[in-house]
Amino acid sequence: MPYLLRPATLADAPAVTDLLNQIDVLEIGRPETDLHTVEADLKNPETDLEQDSWLAFDGDRLVVYGLLWDDSAGERIDVDHYVLPAHQEAGKLVLEAMEARALRKARENGAERAVVHLHLNVRPTLDTALLDKRGWSVVRRYHVLRRAVDAAADRAPRPPAGVRLRPCATEADRVRVHELYQAAFAEHFDFQPRAYRQWLHDMDAEGLDWSLVWIVTADDLGDAGFLLARNDREAMGWIRSIGVLREARGRGLAGLLLRHAFAAFAARGRDTVGLGVDTSNTTGAPQLYARSGMTVHFAVDTWEAVLR
Known part of the structure; x- marks a missing residue:
């Protein structure tokens, strides 16, 4: 048939x-x-x-x-x-x-x-x-990572002096997360610049719990990074994106955001948190996730074809 x-x-x-x-x-x-x-x-x-x-x-x-x-x-x-x-x-x-x-x-x-x-x-x-x-040929590999979380063990970290975390509570905060996203990922493989409204669709903003989106601020830099997570996946809590501006890297801000997200998911009763990472990422993200106890759940290849 x-x-x-x-x-x-x-x-x-x-x-x-x-x-x-x-x-x-x-x-x-x-x-x-x-x-x-x-x-x-x-x-x-x-x-x-x-x-x-x-x-x-x-x-x-x-x-x-x-x-x-x-x-x-x-x-x-x-x-x-x-x-x-x-x-x-x-x-x-x-x-x-x-x-x-x-x-x-x-x-x-x-x-x-x-x-x-x-x-x-x-x-x-x-x-x-x-x-x-x-x-077609493989041009990149990504890992989907996961980590068990527990409300007793994963407590919200205390930011160091001069550093603050705030939830994405207003439209102005959402616009700021978009700006930080575009800047932090501009040099990443396959990045496509997105206008604010396009980006909101990419994030499925209508279904997003914005209380699971945070901005990290440093006294000497201003807003320096963000973490965007979502709690609507049945399998696990999911960290959609985490980014820190180039000039703010190496100061532990990404690790702070990550630990804060682990604690937030654990407090909501989740037992597992996952995210995806480019294995060729040069910002140190794979090493950070490994140090944070995340392990490989499965791997995904990017296949490419050039058609004329």
């Missing part, structure tokens, strides 16, 4: 979530995808679902999901691709469609080529021989 391909709609979010959790079990041993995360992806303002999403069905069963979005307004295009192992042919059909759309999108942006990135578990359900044959 041939596969049925069609675009996704927001109403498909539960079925997509179920598919992604089936793949989670195969790749990392347990389901860790939440419905609200899938819904946020499908609502991405840089995604036209009619042209930028794909579902493949074997009969009534969803077996492949693909999504494309464009943060760069240039040649850089991002895609997601999920396939059940027994349906690689359907996965190939969706991959081919995504590549063709990525190149059209980049050309609409005025670029001569598309540089496409796809994040996959290091042991994915997708047969990576297909990617190899089509000219």
Whole structure:
């Protein structure tokens, strides 16, 4: 029986979530995808679902999901691709469609080529021989880390003299976190500058508990860093981003923010906290997380294809 391909709609979010959790079990041993995360992806303002999403069905069963979005307004295009192992042919059909759309999108942006990135578990359900044959290659590796937390052991740290933490309580604070984010991550791999409203969508701000976002301030520097966390993942508390300005690094501010987040999650009854880190990060973040007791949960590779 041939596969049925069609675009996704927001109403498909539960079925997509179920598919992604089936793949989670195969790749990392347990389901860790939440419905609200899938819904946020499908609502991405840089995604036209009619042209930028794909579902493949074997009969009534969803077996492949693909999504494309464009943060760069240039040649850089991002895609997601999920396939059940027994349906690689359907996965190939969706991959081919995504590549063709990525190149059209980049050309609409005025670029001569598309540089496409796809994040996959290091042991994915997708047969990576297909990617190899089509000219894709791994350009980066990320680790998803996790750490157990406990309310008795993880107490809120006392900031050193001249350093203060404040929660992100006002619109002005949110704007300041955005400014700090853009500055702290400007030199990071694959960073795409984002205007404030675009960034709010990236953070899924509508579902964000802003009391889990903090700004760190030093007397001699002013606002110097931030931590953005969220408590809406079923699997664990999640640190979405932590950043410190270049001129403030090496003073223990990131570690202070991290310990504060551990304590906040423990106080809310969480037993595990996770985050993602670029293994080639040069700011010292991987070493900080290791010293803080975080260990590798699983690894993700960034695959890249240059399409002309």
